[in-house]
Structures are given as structure tokens and as C-alpha cells.
Amino acid sequence: MKTITSLASLAAAAAALFLAGCGKSDSTATAPAPTAPARAVPTEGRAITVVGNDSMKFDVTEIRVKTGEAIALTLKNAGTMPKFSMGHNLVLVESGVKLADFTSDAAQAVKTDYVPDKYKAKIIASTKLLGPGESDTVLFYAPKQVGRYDFLCTFPGHFQVGMKGVLIVD
Ligand SMILES: [Cu+2]
Numbered sequence: 771m772k773t774i775t776s777l778a779s780l781a782a783a784a785a786a787l788f789l790a791g792c793g794k795s796d797s798t799a800t801a802p803a804p805t806a807p808a809r810a811v812p813t814e815g816r817a818i819t820v821v822g823n824d825s826m827k828f829d830v831t832e833i834r835v836k837t838g839e840a841i842a843l844t845l846k847n848a849g850t851m852p853k854f855s856m857g858h859n860l861v862l863v864e865s866g867v868k869l870a871d872f873t874s875d876a877a878q879a880v881k882t883d884y885v886p887d888k889y890k891a892k893i894i895a896s897t898k899l900l901g902p903g904e905s906d907t908v909l910f911y912a913p914k915q916v917g918r919y920d921f922l923c924t925f926p927g928h929f930q931v932g933m934k935g936v937l938i939v940d
């Protein structure tokens with residue numbers, strides 16, 4: 771009985787030490803993490819809906835917006851196949867991103883739903899990865915620069931078979 775008690779108190783002491791350790795690391799964790807400058811996000815915007823499906827296509831492949839326009843972009847996954855084999859997202863990237871490189875990095879980024887961290891600063895807007903019947907809306911400001919901006923699904927293989935489109939800013 772005595773042994774059990776002392777073991778219990780040892781465990782309690784260890785837990786206390788562990789908690790103290792956690793407390794320490796917490797205070798350092800409040801320091802701002804070095805990240806890319808955050809994009810301003812509007813609270814509302816013009817509603818635009820894009821639907822993806824099991825044939826790996828977006829129903830809208832050309833979206834026209836004004837420079838700096840606030841947009842509320844919704845992606846709907848109208849397919850029925852499971853997310854692990856047929857998930858869809860919609861990722862809008864800055865001009866100058868080489869899509870072949872981007873998609874090969876994206877295919878490796880399983881943990882972040884196929885959106886590679888190192889491209890964070892190059893992504894204008896990105897929906898969640900959606901399973902069948904799901905939808906997600908993202909709010910963003912259109913680029914201030916007139917031009918053509920690619921959007922695509924980064925689920926492995928989908929861009930290659932044509933799950934892509936262009937945002938035209940004028
Ligand atoms: Cu897809």
C-alpha cells in the first residue's frame with residue numbers, strides 16, 4: 771500500500787513538473803510567429819458559385835471580377851465519390867506561379883489537404899478540401915492588378931485532367 775502511494779505521489783510530482791514545463795513554453799509561444807503578411811479579408815462580397823463533380827471539372831472555368839472587388843466564392847462538391855479518392859478544393863494563385871511545380875508540391879502536401887505551406891504567400895484564396903455534398907465559401911479581395919489568375923483543384927491529378935479555370939481581373 772505504501773509503495774502504491776509513493777508511486778502515486780511520484781506520478782503527481784512528475785505531472786506537476788510536466789505542467790510547469792508546459793507553462794513555460796506557453797509564455798514563449800505568445801511571441802508572434804514569423805509569417806507572410808496577412809491578406810485583408812472582406813466581411814462580405816459578391817457571391818460566385820463554382821461546382822465541382824466526380825468527372826474532375828469545374829462548371830465555371832472563367833470568372834470575371836473588378837480590381838480589388840470583394841468576392842464571396844463558394845465551391846460545391848456535387849459528386850458522390852468519397853473524399854479520400856475524389857476530394858475537391860479551389861485554390862486561386864498569384865500570377866507567376868508555375869502550376870506544374872505547384873501541383874507536384876501540392877500532391878505531397880497530404881497533411882495540409884494538398885495545399886503546400888511554402889506557397890502560402892502565393893495563394894489569394896483557398897477553399898477547404900470537400901467531400902461529396904460539401905461546400906465551402908471563402909471571402910477575398912480580387913487582385914488590384916489587372917490580369918489573369920489561375921484557379922485549380924489541388925487534389926492529386928485533378929489539375930492535370932482539367933480541373934482548373936481562370937479569374938480575369940479587369
Ligand atoms: Cu478535384
